Amino acid sequence: MNCRRIRRSIPLLAGNDLPERKARRLRVHLERCEMCRKDFRRYSAALRKVKELADRETTSEWTATEWRALMARTTSARTEKRPFVSSVFGPRPMTALARGLAGAVPAVVIGLVLWNTVLKPKSSPVVPAPAYVRKPEPAPPILPPALQNKNDEKEPAVRSEEKSITVAQAQEHERPATRPKEPAAAQKEASQDVVSVTLVSQDSGLKVVWFLNRNFEWKGEGK
Amino acid sequence: MVLAGKTEAFEPLVMPYRTSLLNIAYRITGNMEDAKEAAQETLMRAFKYLKRCDRKRSFRNWLFGILVNEARKLRAERTNAPLPLETAAGTKRAPAANGPAPGNAHAARETRSRLMECLTALTAREKEIFLLRDIEQLSITEAAEALGTSSISVRVNLSRARKKMKEAILTKYPHLAEDVR
Numbered sequence: 001m002n003c004r005r006i007r008r009s010i011p012l013l014a015g016n017d018l019p020e021r022k023a024r025r026l027r028v029h030l031e032r033c034e035m036c037r038k039d040f041r042r043y044s045a046a047l048r049k050v051k052e053l054a055d056r057e058t059t060s061e062w063t064a065t066e067w068r069a070l071m072a073r074t075t076s077a078r079t080e081k082r083p084f085v086s087s088v089f090g091p092r093p094m095t096a097l098a099r100g101l102a103g104a105v106p107a108v109v110i111g112l113v114l115w116n117t118v119l120k121p122k123s124s125p126v127v128p129a130p131a132y133v134r135k136p137e138p139a140p141p142i143l144p145p146a147l148q149n150k151n152d153e154k155e156p157a158v159r160s161e162e163k164s165i166t167v168a169q170a171q172e173h174e175r176p177a178t179r180p181k182e183p184a185a186a187q188k189e190a191s192q193d194v195v196s197v198t199l200v201s202q203d204s205g206l207k208v209v210w211f212l213n214r215n216f217e218w219k220g221e222g223k
Numbered sequence: 224m225v226l227a228g229k230t231e232a233f234e235p236l237v238m239p240y241r242t243s244l245l246n247i248a249y250r251i252t253g254n255m256e257d258a259k260e261a262a263q264e265t266l267m268r269a270f271k272y273l274k275r276c277d278r279k280r281s282f283r284n285w286l287f288g289i290l291v292n293e294a295r296k297l298r299a300e301r302t303n304a305p306l307p308l309e310t311a312a313g314t315k316r317a318p319a320a321n322g323p324a325p326g327n328a329h330a331a332r333e334t335r336s337r338l339m340e341c342l343t344a345l346t347a348r349e350k351e352i353f354l355l356r357d358i359e360q361l362s363i364t365e366a367a368e369a370l371g372t373s374s375i376s377v378r379v380n381l382s383r384a385r386k387k388m389k390e391a392i393l394t395k396y397p398h399l400a401e402d403v404r
Binding site: 008009011012014015017042043046047049050051053054057060061062066067070071073074075077 | 230231233234241242245246255259263266267270271336337338339341356357358363378381382383385386388389392393
């Protein structure tokens with residue numbers, strides 16, 4: 001510490017108003033520095049003088065009559081009726097309100113975080129499909145196995161292997177199914193090995209088709 | 224007890240502070256009449272609003288807080304009040320028929336007291352803090368509580384006040400401070 005910084009703290013040191021640790025550091029400096037020590041002595045002596053003056057110059061007192069009259073006048077006045085808000089929330093309703101808010105806000109935040117992470121049912125975000133991606137075909141209705149077999153017989157060999165999908169469907173494809181699969185549906189899904197993604201340039205009209213396997217590995221492209 | 228309706232219990236409650244109240248008020252306002260008025264108003268307000276006093280806080284600090292506000296208000300009123308016409312024009316006022324009130328003469332003498340002279344070097348805030356900490360011996364935390372401010376603000380103002388007081392004593396009353404030099 002240099003003398004300039006020390007001298008800023010000397011007025012407080014003279015009145016013992018510094019924390020013990022800082023005061024000790026300052027005293028160590030004062031032992032070494034003559035100028036700061038002199039400054040400290042001046043402050044201490046000035047403070048002593050002020051206290052002496054204050055004790056010597058004690059102002060006049062209340063006379064007994066004055067004091068009695070004052071007490072009579074004071075106690076004859078009515079005390080303030082406690083307002084309803086104060087009676088419920090204590091002497092400082094605004095402080096009580098601030099404390100209440102300070103407690104409520106973190107509780108609401110924690111509640112929201114818990115709701116989003118643990119309690120809320122998971123749903124994949126729906127990404128809007130670009131204009132050039134073909135509209136998905138309506139999903140076939142889930143039927144009991146018996147009826148589904150009939151449908152399978154009517155429809156030839158589970159549509160085509162090559163099928164265009166939307167981005168949303170692709171994500172659906174990646175995620176494991178939540179409900180147990182019907183054997184026929186599982187068989188149908190197994191047959192959909194190749195998917196295609198068609199990209200069309202809006203400027204030039206150029207069209208590129210990418211073929212991907214079920215793991216979304218690139219298999220080739222066509223035009 | 225006072226809150227329970229025993230109004231006579233108020234006097235023992237404020238009795239220990241009656242001299243301090245008067246002293247602080249006198250040193251803030253600068254004259255005894257205003258000091259008594261401020262102290263009276265303080266006691267009346269303390270009685271009226273006793274229910275608002277937080278029991279967790281010290282009653283003395285609460286009382287001193289009211290007093291400082293009252294004294295400050297009174298001093299501001301006196302400062303803003305227009306001067307009497309003759310005084311403003313610089314002419315000597317004719318003495319009243321029955322002479323100056325003895326209280327006024329006494330106050331005028333006291334205003335010239337040494338401590339009061341030194342205190343004029345301080346700003347209003349510094350004076351309040353200096354009086355509470357160094358004359359009434361409140362701790363920094365208690366002074367901050369009474370004035371409704373932070374401890375840091377009290378430290379800063381107290382440091383400035385002590386510096387100014389030291390300089391005032393050294394310049395105005397060098398004979399008082401022979402051991403200071």
